[in-house]
Amino acid sequence: MxxxxxxxxxxxxxxxxxxxxxxxxxxxxxxxxxxxxxxxxxxxxxxxxxxxxxxxxxxxxxxxxxxxxxxxxxxxxxxxxxxxxxxxxxxxLPDEVSSSIYQRMRAERDAVAREHRSQGKEKSSIYSS
Known part of the structure; x- marks a missing residue:
């Protein structure tokens, strides 16, 4: 620190x-x-x-x-x-620690976004069939 x-x-x-x-x-x-x-x-x-x-x-x-x-x-x-x-x-925090924390946060957000997209596609396929 x-x-x-x-x-x-x-x-x-x-x-x-x-x-x-x-x-x-x-x-x-x-x-x-x-x-x-x-x-x-x-x-x-x-x-x-x-x-x-x-x-x-x-x-x-x-x-x-x-x-x-x-x-x-x-x-x-x-x-x-x-x-x-x-x-x-x-x-x-030192720069290398900060960047690793930001990378982890981005990865977590990307995972949440992928989950939301897959749920949206699933609901879309239900409604369009």
Whole structure:
């Protein structure tokens, strides 16, 4: 799955932030935070089915990621950062997966269309005889 997300964060402990980012480097902080967020989102997504993710449990997914980043093993406190919000903007399937799903959907629709045509021909032959 391809996940597009963003994080709102603030510095909660400048001393920790300064030492963990090599002198208060925001790019380094963003890089470290990005890794933690991506790992956490992968974990949250991995514990759900595709149907759950697409059908609307996105809020639970984001809340679970935020909680995990706020406390526990994946906490951003060691970086001197407090995560305010985690949002998933978009979730997509890779192109090869999407195309195989569309092919399967087309095949299913074609089968239904063939069934309807055969039923129509059967009824037509009954009425014309």
């Amino acid at each position: 391809l996940v597009d997300s963003y994080v709102k964060w603030k510095i909660s402990d400048f001393g920790r932030f300064y030492t963990s980012t090599g002198g208060g480097d925001y790019a380094q902080a963003a890089n470290l935070l990005s890794r933690k967020v991506n790992d956490r989102l992968r974990s949250e997504i991995g514990s759900r089915t595709i149907k759950d993710i697409v059908s609307g449990t996105r809020g639970e997914l984001m809340e679970g990621a935020k909680k995990a980043l706020s406390s526990g093993q994946d906490s951003t406190a060691e970086l001197g950062i407090e995560v305010i919000d985690v949002r998933v903007k978009q979730i997509n």
